[in-house]
Amino acid sequence: MKQTTIKLLFLSNFLFAQTDKKFLKDFMLGSELKQENVLDKYNQFDFSSIWLKTENSEVYGIIGDEHQRIRIKLLIAKKNQENPYEYSISGKSNVKETICDFQGTINLVEIYEVKKLHFGVDDEYANKGIKSQGILIADYEFKENKEQNHSGIFKGKLYTKWYLNSKNQIEYDNIEFFSDGYFNNSFVGIWESYSNGNSKICNWADYRVPNANKDFDIGVGEFNVSEKYWNKGWLDIALKNQIPNHAIKRSKGKKKINEWWE
Numbered sequence: 001m002k003q004t005t006i007k008l009l010f011l012s013n014f015l016f017a018q019t020d021k022k023f024l025k026d027f028m029l030g031s032e033l034k035q036e037n038v039l040d041k042y043n044q045f046d047f048s049s050i051w052l053k054t055e056n057s058e059v060y061g062i063i064g065d066e067h068q069r070i071r072i073k074l075l076i077a078k079k080n081q082e083n084p085y086e087y088s089i090s091g092k093s094n095v096k097e098t099i100c101d102f103q104g105t106i107n108l109v110e111i112y113e114v115k116k117l118h119f120g121v122d123d124e125y126a127n128k129g130i131k132s133q134g135i136l137i138a139d140y141e142f143k144e145n146k147e148q149n150h151s152g153i154f155k156g157k158l159y160t161k162w163y164l165n166s167k168n169q170i171e172y173d174n175i176e177f178f179s180d181g182y183f184n185n186s187f188v189g190i191w192e193s194y195s196n197g198n199s200k201i202c203n204w205a206d207y208r209v210p211n212a213n214k215d216f217d218i219g220v221g222e223f224n225v226s227e228k229y230w231n232k233g234w235l236d237i238a239l240k241n242q243i244p245n246h247a248i249k250r251s252k253g254k255k256k257i258n259e260w261w262e
Helices: 002-018 020-027 048-052 227-232 235-240
Strands: 059-063 068-079 086-095 098-113 132-144 152-164 170-172 184-193 199-206
Touching (some): 020 152, 048 086, 048 152, 059 184, 068 199, 152 199
Antiparallel strands (some): 059 199, 086 098, 098 132, 132 152, 152 170, 152 184
16 A cells, blocks of 8 residues: 555656646746756745745645545744754644644755746835745645544645745745736645555645646636535635625624634
8 A cells, every 4th residue: 555655646746747847837927937946045044934824714725536625724834943944834634524633844845036026016016125036845744643533644745935025034925916826835745544545636725726627726816616516615615706696695693703723
């Protein structure tokens, strides 16, 4: 079974590598990257806040070929003071109301700067003193608690857009947020079960789902899920987008409900 998992991960990585250029082009919204890996240049900076920034309601994920919805919440991200490329991570996962705790690491392996800075709609950020922009690529492995039901390990590649501000601080790059197809913090990989060793594709990101079926996301300006997948945990996206024809109405209740990870 372990060999099967290795083969699946290898095949997944191989197939992904074949379309890596297209993925990066889509991810960077057409911005070209310099070829030099400048990982060491940025080892003094702390990227941890980037992975905690986005509201969890805007983080979308899939697990398995049928694109069952998975919710991921990173609760803690802390840079290793002895290894500037490693970050300790704690968080929770939620699949069909089965919630698991996990801990693990994000290890930075590549950082590339863009050839030309971008400043958003109407050059809104042109005078903000942005020093550089780019993408980081990292390996991640998050291990769920073995004592909890239906637990396993998440592993794969992480792609994050960032920029360096005028105060020499790393910021989450949402400058092109209003562009069609924008997404960030893209986790692309697999989930492997502890109990039987079976592996499933498992991808999530901010605002969109990376590497999903072509018929999955039917949104243009914003994320929207085809009716085909509503029974896989995506019905609330129809609610959020008020489709079809505003037939689904939001609840007007004002009572605060605890978040699923609390």
